[in-house]
Amino acid sequence: MKIHKLITKTEDLDALVERLATHEFVAVDTEFMRENTYWPELCLIQIASPDEAAAIDPLADGIDMSSLLDLLVENEDVLKVFHAGGQDLEIFHNLTGKVPFPLFDTQIAGMALGYGEQIGYANLVSAVLGIQLDKGARFTDWSRRPLDKRQIDYAIADVTHLVEMFPKLLDQLVELDRGRWLNEEMERLADPSTFAFEPEDAWKRLRLPGRNPAVLGRLKALAAWREREAREKNLPRGRIVKDDSLGEIANHPPKHQSDLVKIRGLSKGWRDNDIGARLMEAVQHAEPLSPDEMPPKKPRRPGLTKDAALVSDLLKLLLKIRSKEANVAARLIARASDLELLAAGVREDLDILKGWRYEEFGRDALDLVEGRLAFATENGKLKMSRIGDE
DSSP states (O other), rough: OOOEEEEEEHHHHHHHHHHHSSSEEEEEEEEEEEETTTSSSEEEEEEESSSSEEEEOOTTTTOOOOOHHHHTTTOSSSSSSSSSTTHHHHHHHHHHSSOOSSEHHHHHHHHHTTTTTOOHHHHHHHHHHHHOOOTTTTTTOOTTTSOOHHHHHHHHHHHHHHHHHHHHHHHHHHHHHHHHHHHHHHHHHGGGTTTOOOGGGGGSSSOOOSSSSHHHHHHHHHHHHHHHHHHHHOOOHHOOOHHHHHHHHSSOOOOOGGGGGSSTTTTTTTTHHHHHHHHHHHTTTTTOOOOTTTTOOOOOGGOOOOOOHHHHHHHHHHHHHHHHHOOOOHHHOHHHHHHHHHHTOOOOOOOGHHHHHIIIIIIHHHHHHTTTTTEEEETTTTEEEEEOOO
């Protein structure tokens, strides 16, 4: 494989993209910084085909990234391969308003093939390729220039190994007839709504302080205000106001701006500065949530009753058995919360009762809960039998 060290010129990037576009797939990775910003700062893009690999410097003076972005989000003839690509996809969505598609995530593939729960890149490379990676440059400052040889070599190595792993994982998925499992997961991962939301919806991502419509209305207004402030200033949300402080203000709204100094996490300057005035405006104009906006009541958790807790434990045992038999990560099939809801009597909108999850686990889980499946021991070994079977 030919290795290009670092591309900093538009003409070199355009030529690379033209060659990459002739392949069925490319492997993609990014390096970014976001500790001190709202928007992740893209510092490096690594991309590879079976023939060549390169690192591209998006911070290079005058470089035009249009051809590369078109390849990633517009060209649906080329499959894009990532590992744990959620944050990478968010970056490209921020740049283009779209998500790379079609795509393949090797972490999800690894879970479907029994390599472990949310397996890390280094561990998957070791398991599939037998290569031990040097992760020494992992926590480097990718925004600093110039990048040294070790940083660039480390970054490019990620996509060269990704190119090697992908065909092997794909062959295993085809052999086990699990390709459609990945199709469902990839469609969910590529949903643009995962990465784009309006400030007015920011409150839905917070821990809700009860179900009082007036309190939730204030929380909605405050979360939207904070979201706009963070975006405008390009600062992390928590650097504007922390979640706990938003909840405190929503529950106990200050009457005057001078009262803001009583809120833990807010400095004395908030009593008379502009940002404090905008916060107070959000509080004062907040409207109670309408009945249509109120979040649905959560079903009573089965842990509240002894019987439901026992049913949940049996479901966890069944999941452990089924995931071991199928050699697939249990987390990919079901989460503990899904099992608790099923044990509590919920039957609607559960992923384990849909698609391949129902076939692999949900059908048996439902039979167990509704008394059509039982555990027994035979010759010291645990087995399951259907009620009514001989």
